[in-house]
Amino acid sequence: MTAPAGHAVAAAGYRTQADVVTSRLARKVLAIARILIGFFFLWPFLDKMLGLGFTTARKDAVVNGGTPARSYLQYAVADSQPLKQTFVDLFANGFGDFLFMAGLAGIGIAMITGAGLRIAAVGGSLLMLFMYLVSLPWAAQGATNPIVDSHWLEAMLLIIPAVTLAGDTWGLGTWWGGLEVVRSNPWLR
Numbered sequence: 053m054t055a056p057a058g059h060a061v062a063a064a065g066y067r068t069q070a071d072v073v074t075s076r077l078a079r080k081v082l083a084i085a086r087i088l089i090g091f092f093f094l095w096p097f098l099d100k101m102l103g104l105g106f107t108t109a110r111k112d113a114v115v116n117g118g119t120p121a122r123s124y125l126q127y128a129v130a131d132s133q134p135l136k137q138t139f140v141d142l143f144a145n146g147f148g149d150f151l152f153m154a155g156l157a158g159i160g161i162a163m164i165t166g167a168g169l170r171i172a173a174v175g176g177s178l179l180m181l182f183m184y185l186v187s188l189p190w191a192a193q194g195a196t197n198p199i200v201d202s203h204w205l206e207a208m209l210l211i212i213p214a215v216t217l218a219g220d221t222w223g224l225g226t227w228w229g230g231l232e233v234v235r236s237n238p239w240l241r
Contacts, residue, residue, distance in 0.1 A: 069220035082218035094160025121148035166223015173214035180207040
């Protein structure tokens with residue numbers, strides 16, 4: 053038997069996922085999606101940090117002096133992209149490398165653990181926006197859609213768990229949401 057809507061709010065003093073998503077199956081599907089998108093972000097962090105050999109060779113790993121943001125901007129983005137040089141000027145440096153790696157790790161860890169999903173959704177959506185702008189599909193040769201690409205989908209897969217409180221199922225979201233600092237600052241949820 054399920055608790056009536058609003059019951060969890062009264063008992064816990066704050067909203068839980070059961071208040072937002074009433075279907076148990078939907079909560080489990082959202083939890084799986086949250087964990088998958090988290091791993092989707094955490095894996096490139098690990099590969100770039102340690103040079104696991106998937107997209108980053110060991111010699112190009114951060115632990116060996118590699119520069120992931122600089123490498124991406126200078127070598128993976130086509131020269132025909134109109135905003136490439138702007139992003140190279142802004143982020144092809146140590147600061148850009150730090151932001152890129154911290155973003156990948158933070159987003160991945162938040163999504164996998166289910167704590168701090170709103171921060172991860174905002175930060176991840178900004179990262180996806182920048183990656184979209186630096187590789188505009190309408191300026192790319194062979195793009196299948198001139199407007200929408202995978203960066204939009206990835207941003208939505210970060211936003212959906214945040215607005216549905218998907219960290220409460222198979223994650224630390226309920227505990228995190230119950231912390232006084234988070235209850236006082238809901239944007240941390």
